[in-house]
Amino acid sequence: MRRHWDIFCTVIDNFGDIGVCWRLSRQLTHEYGQLVRLWVDNLHRLSCLEPAINDELQCQVIQGIEVWHWQKNSEVFEQIEPAEVVIEAFACELPGNYLRKMLQRNIQTVWINLEYLSAEPWVKSYHAMPSPHPRSGLIKTCFFPGFEPDTGGLIREKDYELQRVNCNKQAILQQLEIPFDRYDAIRISLFCYDSAPIESLIELLSELGTPILLIVPQGKVAQRIIALFGYFRYEVKMYLQFQQLTVLVIPFLEQRGYDRLLWSCDINFVRGEDSFVRAQYAAKPFIWNIYQQAEQVHWQKLDAFLDLYTVSMPLQMKDTVQELWHSWNGRGSMNRNALLKFISLAEPLEQYNRAWFEQLAKQNDLASNLVQFVENRL
Numbered sequence: 001m002r003r004h005w006d007i008f009c010t011v012i013d014n015f016g017d018i019g020v021c022w023r024l025s026r027q028l029t030h031e032y033g034q035l036v037r038l039w040v041d042n043l044h045r046l047s048c049l050e051p052a053i054n055d056e057l058q059c060q061v062i063q064g065i066e067v068w069h070w071q072k073n074s075e076v077f078e079q080i081e082p083a084e085v086v087i088e089a090f091a092c093e094l095p096g097n098y099l100r101k102m103l104q105r106n107i108q109t110v111w112i113n114l115e116y117l118s119a120e121p122w123v124k125s126y127h128a129m130p131s132p133h134p135r136s137g138l139i140k141t142c143f144f145p146g147f148e149p150d151t152g153g154l155i156r157e158k159d160y161e162l163q164r165v166n167c168n169k170q171a172i173l174q175q176l177e178i179p180f181d182r183y184d185a186i187r188i189s190l191f192c193y194d195s196a197p198i199e200s201l202i203e204l205l206s207e208l209g210t211p212i213l214l215i216v217p218q219g220k221v222a223q224r225i226i227a228l229f230g231y232f233r234y235e236v237k238m239y240l241q242f243q244q245l246t247v248l249v250i251p252f253l254e255q256r257g258y259d260r261l262l263w264s265c266d267i268n269f270v271r272g273e274d275s276f277v278r279a280q281y282a283a284k285p286f287i288w289n290i291y292q293q294a295e296q297v298h299w300q301k302l303d304a305f306l307d308l309y310t311v312s313m314p315l316q317m318k319d320t321v322q323e324l325w326h327s328w329n330g331r332g333s334m335n336r337n338a339l340l341k342f343i344s345l346a347e348p349l350e351q352y353n354r355a356w357f358e359q360l361a362k363q364n365d366l367a368s369n370l371v372q373f374v375e376n377r378l
């Protein structure tokens with residue numbers, strides 16, 4: 001059924017929160033015909049993922065989604081009717097005046113807190129757990145995305161696989177002005193945090209003895225890499241050459257363009273939550289830089305994913321993946337052997353990742369689980 005949804009998103013830092021909310025909004029609108037209003041407190045961040053966004057407008061309709069600039073204490077919420085389905089992304093807390101209206105009215109509301117993604121085993125027991133609001137008794141449900149059937153699932157567009165299979169790598173790279181075969185090199189995309197051992201990676205890649213084209217989106221990491229080459233300021237489309245390593249700085253791509261980049265590279269370094277999932281779908285060998293959390297709790301998250309993902313890998317592959325991922329996240333130092341082994345396993349890793357994708361694709365995706373959940377409640 002066609003329902004009204006309000007999705008609230010605050011941008012804490014980076015792109016992941018709005019990246020997930022934008023992707024979900026698009027899927028709910030385009031595949032499930034839902035009427036989505038997306039409230040985001042940082043429109044500029046969204047405009048990086050979707051250039052059609054004008055970050056000066058209070059309200060605009062883009063791709064059928066009503067996008068609102070969510071300003072704190074805004075009176076706009078006095079004038080609008082809350083939707084039937086309300087999603088608080090990542091416990092962002094609804095505006096007070098909106099919540100008041102929601103609690104006062106007499107119609108059924110489905111109120112969901114969309115949680116961060118984790119492969120930890122407890123997620124299955126906490127997924128879809130209701131928690132009654134202390135004053136009104138209105139139920140808020142925690143919806144946990146996840147990699148296993150008893151979770152909320154992962155965002156996955158219906159035509160994803162078709163798009164990936166039919167993509168023309170050469171055309172994609174040409175469009176991005178990335179040389180397709182000029183270097184006959186291993187193409188690696190690099191999206192990571194500033195805290196990753198970038199200097200070690202650059203050093204190791206330049207000494208591997210095989211041509212490498214390292215593609216880096218503009219940002220802090222690109223800035224650090226060009227500083228290693230003795231430059232102060234980077235320009236987009238800048239090429240740097242050191243031994244057999246070529247570094248190319250590219251613009252930050254529109255969200256769908258980033259998927260195409262992942263399909264066209266041989267190895268993808270990804271981070272956070274959303275690019276991490278997209279790299280799994282792209283099925284190329286990938287290395288995850290996890291978002292660091294207080295008291296090192298991210299290690300439990302990283303190892304929980306490794307346990308799940310590598311469970312059917314042959315021992316040597318499993319050890320190589322684990323060693324490289326651990327050192328990339330700061331446990332142990334990056335070393336040439338592990339990197340060489342990982343690269344030499346590229347083909348079997350890609351086969352393994354295809355099977356992993358097929359396993360993930362067997363479960364319902366997050367949007368369909370949400371729609372189903374809402375229909376069961378209303």
Ligand code: TRH
Pocket residue numbers: 012013014015016017019020048049116191217251252253254255256258271272273274275276291
């Ligand atoms: O930007 P991130 O580091 O976001 C993080 C995580 O979500 C983390 O869990 C969260 O707590 C923190 O934010 C606040 O990484 P992530 O999740 O991969 O999001 C990046 C988004 O940017 C994703 O939607 C892909 C997109 N992207 C593009 O659209 N174009 C690009 O060129 C690149 C490099 C990324």
